[in-house]
Structure formats: C-alpha cells, structure tokens
Amino acid sequence: MKTKIVTCFLLLSSFLTSAQKLDYSILTIPDSLKQNANAVVRLKQIEINISSQKSMTYKTLSVITVLNEYGLRSLDLGENYDRNNRINKIEAVAYDAFGKELKTYKRKDFKDQSATDDGTIFSDNRVLYLDYTPITYPFTMVYESEIESANTVFIPSWFPMESYLVSTQNTVLTITFKPELKLKIKELNFSDTFPIEKMETPTSVKYTVKNLIAKRPEELAPKFEQLFPKVMFGLSVFSLEGINGNADSWSEMGKWFYDEILNGTNELSEETKNNVKNLVGNEKEPLKKAAIIYKYVQEKTRYVSIQEGIGGWKPMLAKDVDKLGYGDCKALTNYTKALLDQVGVTSYYARLYGDSSKREIDTDIVSFQSNHVILAIPNNNDYVWLECTSQILPFGFQGDFTDDRNAFVIKPNGGEIIKTKTYTESDNLKSVKASYTITEQGNLSGKVHMISKGLQYDDSYSKERASYENQVKAYKEEFSNINNLKIKKIGLTNNSETIEFTEDIELEAEGYAQNSAGKLLFALNAFDQNSYVPKKYRTREFAFQIDRGYTNEAAIEINLPTGFIIEAKPEGITLDTEFGYYKIEFITQTDNKILCQRKMVLKKGFYDKSKYESYRKFRETIAKNDNSKIVITKA
Known part of the structure; x- marks a missing residue:
C-alpha cells in the first residue's frame, strides 16, 4: 500500500513538473507581448536581503523567451564576483519553443574569466558566465543565481522594463532589511501607463508589475532611464570593502569619504615637494600654478586601470604614483591634488559619471552613483575642472565625457553636488x-x-x-x-x-x-x-x-x-x-x-x-x- 502511494505521488509530481514546464511554451505568451518584441521576460524575480550593515544576498530567478537572434542581447547569464562578492549559486536550463527541456547547465558549465579589459593592470574582479549558442529560435532560458556581498553601499536599481523591444510578462522585486540601516528609495517615471503595485512594511518593500508591452526605440528620444520606470535604493548605514559608513546627506557622505577613503593617500617625498615648488617658482596666480602642475603630471604619468578590492574606490598613494609614473582616474586625480597642495592651490576630488551621453547623479537620493574621478579647482564663484587621465587635453578643458552634469565634490568638511561646465551653442x-x-x-x-x-x-x-x-x-x-x-x-x-x-x-x-x-x-x-x-x-x-x-x-x-x-x-x-x-x-x-x-x-x-x-x-x-x-x- 505504501509503495502504491509513493508511486502515485511520484507520478503526480512528474505530471506537475511537466505541466509547469508547459508554461514555458511560446503558445502561452499573450499576443500583445509578442508585438514589437525580440524577447519576452516571462518572469523576473529578484530578492534582496540586507541582513546587516556588512551582509547582503541577491537572488535572481529569470525566465526569458528569446523570439529571434536580436533577442539574444536580452540574456544576462553571468555574475561578477571578487573577494567581497561571492557567488553561492548559478545555473540555467534551456527549453525549446514548446517547453521541452533542451539542456541543464550547472556551475561547472559557466566560464570563469577576468571582468576587466586589457587596460587594467590590477584587478580582482571576475565574471562567471554562460556562453550559450542557441540551436533554434524561439527558445526559453531559465536562469537562477545567488550572490552574497559585504558591500551594502551598492544596491542595484530596479528596471521593470529592461530594454527596448523586450516585453515583460511578470516581474517582482522584494527587499528585506533591518530598519536601523535606513533604506532610502527613489522612484522615477511612475505613471498610470505602468501599473506597478507596491507593498511596504517597516522591514520590507515589494514591487510587482505585469504585462508591459515592448516599446520601439525612437530617434532622438531621451535616455531609456528617463522614459521608463526605475527605482533607486541606498542605505544610510552601509559598508564599502569593510569600511563602515553612515550618511543621510551628500555633505555627510562627502565627509565620510574624505575621512575614510581619501585620508592618508596624499603623502609625497620631500624630493618631490621641493621639485614642484621649484617648478612653480615665483608664480603667484593659482590657475597659472595649477597649469604648470597639470602639464607636469601629463608629462610624467600615464593612465592605467586599477580595480582591486578597495582600490576600486580608494586611490593609490600619491607617493606610489610619483614613483611608478602611472595610475587610474582616482590615483592621477589624487596625485595632482597632492602636488597642488604643495604649491598652495586648493583643489577637490570629484566623482561623477563619465559618459558622452551625460549620465547624471540623482541628487534626490544619497548613494554611490559614479564611475569616474576628476579634479575641481575653485575659481572665484566657479570651478575649473581637470581631466587628470589625459596626456593631451588642454588645462581646464572638459570634453563631452564629463561636461554639463552633476559632480560629487568631496571637501574636508563635507560633500557637495556641483554642476560641471556647460557649453552654450556659441561656445561650440x-x-x-x-x-x-x-x-x-x-x-x-x-x-x-x-x-x-x-x-x-x-x-x-x-x-x-x-x-x-x-x-x-x-x-x-x-x-x-x-x-x-x-x-x-x-x-x-x-x-x-x-x-x-x-x-x-x-x-x-x-x-x-x-x-x-x-x-x-x-x-x-x-x-x-x-x-x-x-x-x-x-x-x-x-x-x-x-x-x-x-x-x-x-x-x-x-x-x-x-x-x-x-x-x-x-x-x-x-x-x-x-x-x-x-x-x-x-x-x-x-x-x-x-x-x-x-x-x-x-x-x-x-x-x-x-x-x-x-x-x-x-x-x-x-x-x-x-x-x-x-x-x-x-x-
């Protein structure tokens, strides 16, 4: 009798499993979601659990049906990792157009390689990814991953619509957190067009949205994130590479960054101090002295990328840049600042998004939002901005990589958001x-x-x-x-x-x-x-x-x-x-x-x-x- 019960249970389980896989058939996708679509996100389920100031897990379950070869770019079958971000789980299963399983991929099937380009000389960033080549279209990919991170300063933004020409059938984001960490939320581009449901408690927030029809890109349209829903997150109490922080304002964030990240990085040898002072000579005008130092840095150093551990955020020591003759944007900016300090010119380390499309820091939510560092020199009621990674840009010139956008300027007494140079049509x-x-x-x-x-x-x-x-x-x-x-x-x-x-x-x-x-x-x-x-x-x-x-x-x-x-x-x-x-x-x-x-x-x-x-x-x-x-x- 027990044997019969077990057998019936196994048959029922098998039937339920088969029925569930039938959900992956393209026949179950509403026709409206196939219009204008190269791919359909059948389900995107993200669970973020912030259990402490130094611990966060990020779980993803995604089911994406790729309708044609152009939809392949919608597949994101990889995870970055380093010593502070560990991959606990990663796997995938491919199904054909009618929900029949094609192949299962375990962790051993994912490729492991460096996540940086040839210009990076030091990095512990790596990526584990599935190099999948489909044998037919359409197909469905089910992907699961779990990441554990000690860096709670970075909470990924949520985009219910992932890109143009991609429909979303069902997507859910859930964040659970300790109330004392003070989760900050900024919602953008919410409207009746996007029926997003939100549930919130003192320890959690959940967003759900269904049946978002794919949109076609249009020429000259604003950036994708300016048109479609986006939710940004940040913590007031956070950790970055083992360094604890607490900031509710940009001023507090800047003070923390100055004291904890930049402090102690500007030392120079006595020989270098004397050299730059002799180089400047009797010049009294601050900008002229800065121009001399800027040229000196251009001739002495070259740009390389360094993304190892805290080195992704903390600059190399100025004395090491001086000795080695190279550094990344953080290191070269910090080095230039250290030299300017020696000749009496005030300057500030400034973080922003370097991007010709003018990506912006959102000032309404205090969080880490940047990928590049430049130097700001106060000049009367304005600033002169220096791109310290370039060996050829003229002093004080900003190109379209850093012009006309918010910069997080870090000062000893706190941080400040300041707009970089904006060119008028007559300037250009x-x-x-x-x-x-x-x-x-x-x-x-x-x-x-x-x-x-x-x-x-x-x-x-x-x-x-x-x-x-x-x-x-x-x-x-x-x-x-x-x-x-x-x-x-x-x-x-x-x-x-x-x-x-x-x-x-x-x-x-x-x-x-x-x-x-x-x-x-x-x-x-x-x-x-x-x-x-x-x-x-x-x-x-x-x-x-x-x-x-x-x-x-x-x-x-x-x-x-x-x-x-x-x-x-x-x-x-x-x-x-x-x-x-x-x-x-x-x-x-x-x-x-x-x-x-x-x-x-x-x-x-x-x-x-x-x-x-x-x-x-x-x-x-x-x-x-x-x-x-x-x-x-x-x-």
Whole structure:
C-alpha cells in the first residue's frame, strides 16, 4: 500500500513538473507581448536581503523567451564576483519553443574569466558566465543565481522594463532589511501607463508589475532611464570593502569619504615637494600654478586601470604614483591634488559619471552613483575642472565625457553636488573659410581653413595624433558630398592656450560638377554641408532631446570657369525657430565669383513629441538648401 502511494505521488509530481514546464511554451505568451518584441521576460524575480550593515544576498530567478537572434542581447547569464562578492549559486536550463527541456547547465558549465579589459593592470574582479549558442529560435532560458556581498553601499536599481523591444510578462522585486540601516528609495517615471503595485512594511518593500508591452526605440528620444520606470535604493548605514559608513546627506557622505577613503593617500617625498615648488617658482596666480602642475603630471604619468578590492574606490598613494609614473582616474586625480597642495592651490576630488551621453547623479537620493574621478579647482564663484587621465587635453578643458552634469565634490568638511561646465551653442563653434575653383571640365581645386572651439574642438583635435592615412580618411568622411576627393596637403595647429584647433586643407576632385551638354551643375556649399534628417514617424510616442547645441559658420568663395555665365542660382533661405537658426545666401560678387555664406545654430533642448515633425522639417530644409545647386553654361 505504501509503495502504491509513493508511486502515485511520484507520478503526480512528474505530471506537475511537466505541466509547469508547459508554461514555458511560446503558445502561452499573450499576443500583445509578442508585438514589437525580440524577447519576452516571462518572469523576473529578484530578492534582496540586507541582513546587516556588512551582509547582503541577491537572488535572481529569470525566465526569458528569446523570439529571434536580436533577442539574444536580452540574456544576462553571468555574475561578477571578487573577494567581497561571492557567488553561492548559478545555473540555467534551456527549453525549446514548446517547453521541452533542451539542456541543464550547472556551475561547472559557466566560464570563469577576468571582468576587466586589457587596460587594467590590477584587478580582482571576475565574471562567471554562460556562453550559450542557441540551436533554434524561439527558445526559453531559465536562469537562477545567488550572490552574497559585504558591500551594502551598492544596491542595484530596479528596471521593470529592461530594454527596448523586450516585453515583460511578470516581474517582482522584494527587499528585506533591518530598519536601523535606513533604506532610502527613489522612484522615477511612475505613471498610470505602468501599473506597478507596491507593498511596504517597516522591514520590507515589494514591487510587482505585469504585462508591459515592448516599446520601439525612437530617434532622438531621451535616455531609456528617463522614459521608463526605475527605482533607486541606498542605505544610510552601509559598508564599502569593510569600511563602515553612515550618511543621510551628500555633505555627510562627502565627509565620510574624505575621512575614510581619501585620508592618508596624499603623502609625497620631500624630493618631490621641493621639485614642484621649484617648478612653480615665483608664480603667484593659482590657475597659472595649477597649469604648470597639470602639464607636469601629463608629462610624467600615464593612465592605467586599477580595480582591486578597495582600490576600486580608494586611490593609490600619491607617493606610489610619483614613483611608478602611472595610475587610474582616482590615483592621477589624487596625485595632482597632492602636488597642488604643495604649491598652495586648493583643489577637490570629484566623482561623477563619465559618459558622452551625460549620465547624471540623482541628487534626490544619497548613494554611490559614479564611475569616474576628476579634479575641481575653485575659481572665484566657479570651478575649473581637470581631466587628470589625459596626456593631451588642454588645462581646464572638459570634453563631452564629463561636461554639463552633476559632480560629487568631496571637501574636508563635507560633500557637495556641483554642476560641471556647460557649453552654450556659441561656445561650440566651428568656423570655415574656404575658396575653390571649378574648371571647364567640372573639376574642383580649393583650400579650406577651419577653426574649432568648445566641444567642436573635442571632436577635432585627435586628428593631430592620427596617421596621415587616417587623417585623409577623416576628411573624406567629413567631405563625403565630394566624389573623387583627393587630399593634397594637411596642416594642423592645436593651440592649447586658446583651446582652438585649426585645420588647413588643400584638396581637389575630378568631376565635382556634373557636365551635361556644356552645362555644369554643382552644389555651391562644398565644405559645410549637413545632410542629417531625422527619421519620420507616422505616430511619435516619446519626447525628443538635443543634448548639446553648436554653431557652424562658413564663408566659401567659388570661382567659376572663364567664359561661363550663370543660368540658375539658388536664392538662399533664413530660418529662425525654437530649435535653432539657419541662414544661407549666395552672393554674386563678379561675373565669375560667388560667395556662399552660411550660419547654422542648433539649440540644446528637451521638446514635446508634438514638436518632433517641426524639428524634422527644420533639419530637412537645412539639408535641402545646403545641397542647393547652381547651373552655369558657356556664354
């Protein structure tokens, strides 16, 4: 009798297991979740348990159906680990389209390798990951992991929508914690569009959301995390690499960081102290002294990445950087600061997100939010910012990696959030003065003189260090409207004092003008064309954003071949809109000389989706008029 009961129980268990796996069939996915989707998150269950100031576990169960090869990027089948982050569990099971098990993967099937790039010389960061190659689509992957961490300063943000073109059927986040640790929560982009349920107790918080339909990306849309729900977390009482902390404000966080992380890292040898003092000499102006020190650091050191233990956050000792001649962003910034201290120049260590897309620190939640370090020098009521990892950037220049964003500036008496330099559209100036001649055969020969400032300097100055072949390639891309282009001569001047980059180019091109029955047809604006036109949408869903503004100015002199007269010439146009300004005119100076004058100003801004089509037409009109053509014929 007992045997029969056990047998029946096993058969029932087998049936239930098989039934559960049938849930992985694509036939059970609602059709609405398949629309626009490369993958569907069937279930994402995250459990975070913060049991003490120095102990946190992070459990993940994810069930993702990958519908096609583009959905592969939605699979995250790996975990990072180091001496303070241990992987307790990691496994996966693959199923076919109808829920039939294909293969089970245990820990031994996951690859173990360094989690850093070739530029990192010291690191204990490693990654355990499954290198999965599907044999068919669609398929479903069930992935489970458990991480135990002593670093409670980092609590991952929650994104119920993981990316574009991915639907979410069911996702749940649960955090349990000790009340005395003071969990901080910041919710962003919550709305009726995303029916998120929240349950909260003194020791836990739980978020649940179902049936989020995949969204298509749109050109010029704000960053993903600005559009879709996100929840950020932090603790007032935390631990970082074994160092305890307690901070409810940015000021307290900065004081803790200064005392516990930076303290004792700025010592230098007496020889180095004397050297830098002699180097500065009798100079009294703080910024001039800082410029001397900055150049000294650029010539003496090079950048390497160091991500070992507390070295991921605590800089190398300044005396070690001085001895070895290398360091990462933390070490080189701290070293520069130590040198400036010796010559009486005040400066501050500053953390921010280094990213050309201008990722921001959210000031509403005090937590660790950064990946890069720069140096801030107070200057009257403003700051001069130094990128200490670069051996070539001019003193005080910020490129698009650190411009216009919040920086966490760490001072002896506390921390402060300060905005880095913001460039206006007039700061980001490119000026073109050029002349060219068209021959009777339609060939072009000319000279171009260009000066770039602001972030346009940032876009151009690297040409100076490029090979001649790569310089030629860059100009062929820049003047891609000119077929058969040949670069005859290149002259480059990088003025680090005025932060201007000057380019003098001599060039020629066969057949620039189309020759038909003795008539020549060509675009007068040969060297400053902008052909970009945003994509047209039948129905726009998201707002759009122009991250940075700029100004382009051009004066181009065109010499026509002798014996030709103008049959048809473009009239030019002026546009003055909320997005920017554009004017192009074609002035006949003599019978065989025309001046093309152009100015384009693009404004930084965040715009409602209702204005997108107006902006698109603005850019379409610019592209059309930049390429407007003249017709000349023999007299």
